[in-house]
Amino acid sequence: MTRSALITVLDDEPEIRSLLKDALEEAGFRCMAFARATEFEAALNRVAPDVCLVDLGLPDRDGLAVVHRLALESGAAIIIISGRAQVQDRVTGLELGADDYIIKPFDPAEVVARVRARLRKGRGGAERQAQIARFNGWTAHFDRYVMIDASGAEVAFSHAEGEVLRLFLEAPKRLISRAQMQESLGGAAGESFDRAMDVRISRLRTKLGEDPKNPALIKTIYGAGYIFLGEVDWT
Structure with a gap:
């Protein structure tokens, strides 16, 4: 059986974590959710996610710093989910290595669709492409x-x-x-x-x-x- 993609959620709001985890698992993905950047970064030593959903307003770390480190050190696609709606915030996130930016509040179905789109453009096409x-x-x-x-x-x-x-x-x-x-x-x-x-x-x-x-x-x-x-x- 083909392994389902692993999606990680990093957000300090319990309701958001639960909402995203339920929607992603219902869509057939594996999902791990974290409230703090330190927990998330420790988990990266054990697992290799396919897509990382990252909130910018974290209690223990600058979310943009987390995004930048992921872009440099991880092969995962990165999607920012944030309440920061200013154009400059979106530009900065993308410049630091994010692949997409979703503004809160959001529809969970849209997040699932964005995740699927990143997987199609990334690993999904790689199966038939030279590496x-x-x-x-x-x-x-x-x-x-x-x-x-x-x-x-x-x-x-x-x-x-x-x-x-x-x-x-x-x-x-x-x-x-x-x-x-x-x-x-x-x-x-x-x-x-x-x-x-x-x-x-x-x-x-x-x-x-x-x-x-x-x-x-x-x-x-x-x-x-x-x-x-x-x-x-x-x-």
């Missing part, structure tokens, strides 16, 4: 979220960065517009999506050792989109 790509002295392992350079040094990348990297590596030497990125990666089009893409691409360039003023691999075509100029071999 290792070689390009310009680098080897990207999408199953482990690491890139290895010619010397053997490993550089980790986040789930969100991996989505963008895969998009480039699957279409080398072809223009990829912002509209195509939005269609492929999901999320609402607009300033927050554009900012999030800018940050992810900037981080990828840094990890690839690119010159920010004259990148050799990920080229910006102003007003049009991006082109990845490397030679790519998938296995």
